[in-house]
Amino acid sequence: MTWELSDLVRGLAQSPQPLFLARSPSLTRHATTANGARQLRHHAQMISALLVCMVIGIHDGDSLLARCGPPGDMRERELRVHGIDAPERYQSFSDTSRSSLAALCLNVPAHIRPIETDRYGRSIAQVECRGRDVARHQVTRGMAWVYTRYADTxxxxxxxxxxxxxxxxxxxxxxxxxxxxxxxxxQAHAR
Incomplete structure (x- = not known):
């Protein structure tokens, strides 16, 4: 069976299986061949890649867990939303911020555009769920601060x-x- 890009996108709406997309005309070709699989793996490493993933967990108001990748090669990725910093666990307002992100993203497809990797190995990424920019959503609702480190971006x-x-x-x-x-x-200095 062969899949074209349009079939993969259409299938995402009907399946909890996350799919991989990248800005590349080569993905409109059939991708079930060995060469096609190599192309998908190559594109997965591109920083400008757009991943369509399934959000499977929410850590806090700015961090989530998603299952991403081409069919047959899906991997869990820990993600941090670029540009915001939400209350930490045990910090005031943490549960409300986490619930806000969960209501928007949990168990729905998300568009992920990785930007960099943080010191904990998480991908810092622009994230969209239900067609909404997650950083804008959280900041607008008062669920997160603008992270000063990224304010200029x-x-x-x-x-x-x-x-x-x-x-x-x-x-x-x-x-x-x-x-x-x-x-x-x-917290670090209280120990």
Whole structure:
């Protein structure tokens, strides 16, 4: 049986099986040959790749677990959403932030565009679920801060954070919310 790109995309909506896509005209060719499989593996390594994955777990408001890859070669990937930092476990507002991400992404296909790998081996990636940019969604709802390390690469996020803060959305309802990077620092020095 051969599959074309359009068949793979259509099949994703009907199956929990995650699929792999990349910006490449070669993927419109049949990909069941040995050469096609090699091309898919090669494209999986490209940083500009677009992965269509199934989100199978949520760690916190900015981290998730997804199953990605071509049929027969799917792998679990730990992902961190690029541009945001959500409350850590045991930090105030953590459960609400995590629930917000789960409501948007858990058990649905997600478009993942890896950007880099962090020191924990997670892919830092732009993530879309249900057609919504996850970073924008979380910041707009007051579920995460703009991560200052990446603020210059996501100029769309600071104005959304300012609006969420002004309207006391989510974590901004707290009179003095503690950014996760400060909370982590305090936890490290408390030991």
């Amino acid at each position: 996501r100029p769309d996020l600071p104005p959304l954070q300012a609006q969420a803060r002004k309207s006391h959305a989510g974590l901004w309802a707290d009179s003095d919310p503690v950014p996760p990077w400060q909370w982590r620092h305090a």
